[in-house]
Amino acid sequence: MSQGKILITGAARGLGLGMTRYFLRHDYQVLGLDIDKYALTELDEAQLPGLQLVHLDVADEQSVQTLARLVERQFGRLSGIINNAAISLPHHESLRQLSLAHWQRVLAVNLTGPMLICKHLSGLMRPGSAIINIGSTRAHQSEPDSEAYAAAKGGLIALTHALAISLGPDIRVNTISPGWIDVTGLQPERSESPPGPGDHRQHPVGRVGEAEDVAALARFLLSSEAGFITGQEYVxxxxxxxxxxxPGAAAD
Known part of the structure; x- marks a missing residue:
């Protein structure tokens, strides 16, 4: 029996792909959105039961409006939305060379996109359903040359509690902010190496995160067991x- 129909943005690669596979394994029907046509084609060729795919730029309001009409006609009421689509590389040129075009595009996809999805699709959600925004620990901590990404993720946390108040009590809204999640096996075209032993050891739990860690928390937050939780961020x-x-903190 299906656990419900959910929408996942950025579903065809990286963390989004991991979450898509996880929810399909747990008997959800998934409508997966992505701007990457090549990744969508590869995922479509896998012919995973319960999965429908749509090519979409979440920052294009007209496309999101068209999607809402498609969902209403063909997919029915949603029990959950996971706003995961993002320009995920946090670094850019130094601040003095940061182009306005890059800044605006990162905010358009990472912050305006979730707002547009909520604006046009929250009306198609069942009472008691939930929205999850995928934030980042970079909303709280930064490395040099990551202003656009950090600003967008910080804004997403604020957007989350605003949406929780506007859409409650029928719809709950929360943020999951992942740290280091190893997605090297979920986007094999990249040349990044998987985490090494030192990368795992530095984490207090003894390992780098996996997509399933985020997906399991998302599944709980979508469930009725999280019915008293809204407007929150989970790191x-x-x-x-x-x-x-x-330096030297371990000895203090």
């Missing part, structure tokens, strides 16, 4: 954001 980073990293 899932293996404890890294709580670890003191100043």
């Amino acid at each position: 899932i980073d293996g404890g890294m954001s709580k670890r003191m990293i100043y």
